[in-house]
Amino acid sequence: MADYQIQNLSFRYPGETEPALDGVDLDVRSGDFVxxxxxxGSGKTTLLRLLKPQVQAAGQREGTVLYNGNRLEDLDLRTAAEEIGMIFQNPDNQIVMHTVWQQLCFGMxxxxxxxxxxxxxxAEVVPFFGMESWLHQPVExxxxxxxxxxxxxxxMMLRPKVLLLDEPTAQLDPIAASAFTDLLTRINQELSVTVILCEHRLEALFPRANQVLLMEAGRIVHQGKAETVVRQVWEAKAPGFAPxxxxxxxLYLQMEADRKEGPVPLTVKAGKRWFDRYWVRRPGVFGERPEGIRGEAPKEEPLLQCRDLHFQYGKKGPQVLQKVSFTLHPREFFVLLGGNGAGKSTLLQVLAGVLKHQGGKLKTRLAPGDIGYVGQNPLAYFTRETVREQLEDRAKSLDLGDRERMDALVRLFRLEPVLDKHPFDISGGQQQQLVLALVLLADPALVLMDEPTKGLDPTAKQALAGWLGQLLxxxxxxxxxxxxxxxxxAHAHRCGLLFDGGLLAVAEPSVFFTENYYYTTMVHRTVREHLPEEVTEEGVLARWAITSP
Incomplete structure (x- = not known):
């Protein structure tokens, strides 16, 4: 019996003219990984929330949702709480207790x-999740x-039959995200718990799913097994879904365009086997690395220099930053990576002047007003009733004499359609764009950005890359x-890895990612034995195009 049978489901939020969901049909069977x-704004989160009574949004619903053959609205709330579990994007939003063991017991x-x-x-759950060493720790x-x-x-303490997850890895570093999805896969395969997962970071999840849905404007556009959906998107020449x-x-579909049948690689393992065979079958097909694949990092006089920066929270707290040293140059795009809790956000706040470092030297040619800071939480920037009022209030506080800069930023970030909406009611991507516009109204020389791609879909990321290029x-x-x-x-001039309070391995991406084993791209893992300096799809295809028709 199917866990869910969704028939002609439509949903419209109060006050909206366009539906968030429009005629969705979907069967999810016990043990599926969807x-x-x-x-x-395609309706992913709306669909997910309509599958659990406790988190359903207010609005007009049409169609039917059956759970185990019965109408979902007839399911008693206790059973729904036990059998249908949900995980949200922000880990902190779901934690209500002080210690780990208290949080584990809270639902029961x-x-x-x-x-x-x-x-x-x-006694069963803690070893399964490997939590023995931090069971009694404070959550903070x-x-x-x-x-x-x-x-x-x-x-999982409630032994659910279904797990609903809304972008659960959006705020996790690559290693933590991989560990989380590994756990999720174990739960699905070993316990036959049904998993329904919304994500923007799909690359590592495609091979884990037995059913993939791609949505747009409230409708399911592509649906089926992972490989089937990949071929559907490619053959439909749908540029919006290709990312x-x-x-x-x-890579496979472009380089093997004449192959209409056979498996499409979805994993590094399958991709590497294909690429090894391709290399032998077509020797010499890759030319020398062309000039201009990536712009070089500027070499002008440093704009900002850090030497041996130290910072700790409180006199007895641990050293978050220890001997952090690096330089920034004008017109440079520097990306700082590292694990959750490594101190990346702290370093950004020190550079922004929000926090004061307690040791070392911070030298800059910039005045405080020349530094713009975009924090992780866009909602912290919003105090007005509409996007328009928020922008106008910011312009007034900066004493801007005309609207020229504001109007240019509205056009740049495509905010015209949402100017009269409340900032809390626009999408996460639009909120991120609005914060960028608010910060850039001050025309800062240095822009500090904390996780701006978090929650952005691939198309929005491409747009963000274009906007950042214009700023440079x-x-x-x-x-x-x-x-x-x-x-x-794909876009940085230089990258650095923050670990144990220090900044390590600062280098251009072609060096930084080729020298890393875990902090590198799936493309590099696939081709590194034959093209050791390539870390992006674009780099591989640029070399392939030199000698291929």
């Missing part, structure tokens, strides 16, 4: 489970990856904290 992708306590049963289940001491792992473990496909699959052309300098390896590899 991956849902699509641009921001609310449902009146006896203490003996809670202890028995904890955990990394982002550990917090999301805790949320998943707390849901959602694994880069390895795109105007002479701006950009320092960005990110977990997005592929974005950094």
């Amino acid at each position: 991956l849902i992708g699509g641009p921001t 306590e609310n449902l009146g489970y006896p203490t003996s049963l809670m202890q028995k289940r904890m 001491t955990l990394s982002g990856g550990q917090k999301q792992q805790l949320n998943l473990a707390a849901v 959602y496909l694994p880069a390895i699959s795109r 052309e105007k002479g701006k300098t950009i320092l960005m904290v990110s977990h997005d390896i592929e974005f950094a590899a």
Whole structure:
């Protein structure tokens, strides 16, 4: 029997003229792993929330949702709480208790489970998740990856039949994201728990799913097994969905365009086997690396210099930053990577002047007003009722004499359609664009950005790359904290890895990512034995195009 049977489901939010969902049909069987992708505003999260009674949004719904053959609205709330678990994007939003073990027990306590049963289940769940060493720690001491792992473990204490996950890895570093999805795969395969997952970071998830949906404007546009969807998108020549496909699959489909049948590689393992055979079958097909694949990092006089920066929270707190040293040059795009809790956001706040470093030297040619800071949480920037009022209020506070700069930024970030909406009611990508516009109204020389690609779909990331390129052309300098390896590899001038309080391995992407084993791209893992200096799909295809028709 199917866990869910969704028939002609439509949904419209109050006050909206366009539906968020429009005639969705979907069957999800027990034990399925369903991956849902699509641009921001396509209806992914709305669909997910309509599958759990406790988090359904207010609005007009049409159609039918059956759970185990019965109408979902007829399911009693206790059963829904136990059998349908949900994990959200921000790990902190789901944690309500002080310690790890208290959070694990929270759901069972609310449902009146006896203490003996809670202890028995904890004795199983904690080893399964490898949480023994931090079971009694305060939650605030955990990394982002550990917090999301805790949320998943707390849901599993109720032994759910279904897990609904809304971009659960968006705020995790690459290693933590991989560990989380590995756990999710184990739960799906070993316990036959149904998984329905919305994500923008699809590359590593395609091979794990037995059903993939790509949505647009509230409709399912492509649906089927992962390989089937990959071929559907490619053969439909749908540029809007091509960025959602694994880069390895795109390489294969472009370089093997005459092959209409056979498996499309979805993983590094399958991709490497194909690429090894391709290399032998077509020797010499790759030319020398062309000039101009990537712009060189500027070599002008440094705009900012750090030497041995130290910072700790409180007199007895641990040293978050220890001997951090690096330089930034005008018109440079520098990406700072590292694990959750490594101190990346702290370093950005020190450079922005939000926090004061306690040791070392920070030398800059910039005045405080020349530095713009884009924090992780866009909602912290919004205080007015509409996007237009928010922009006008910022322009007034800066004493801008005319609207020319504001109007130019509205056009640049395509904010015209949402000017009269509340900032809380626009999409995550639009909120990120609005914050960028607010910061850039001050015309800063240095822009500090904390995870600006978080929650952005692939199309929005491409647009962001274009906007950042325009800023660089105007002479701006950009320092960005990110977990997005592929974005950094494709667009940064230099990258650095923050670890144990220090900044390591600062280099251009062609060096930084080729010398890394875990912090590198799937493309590099696939081709490195034959093209060791290539880290992006574009780099491989540029060399292939030199000698290929």
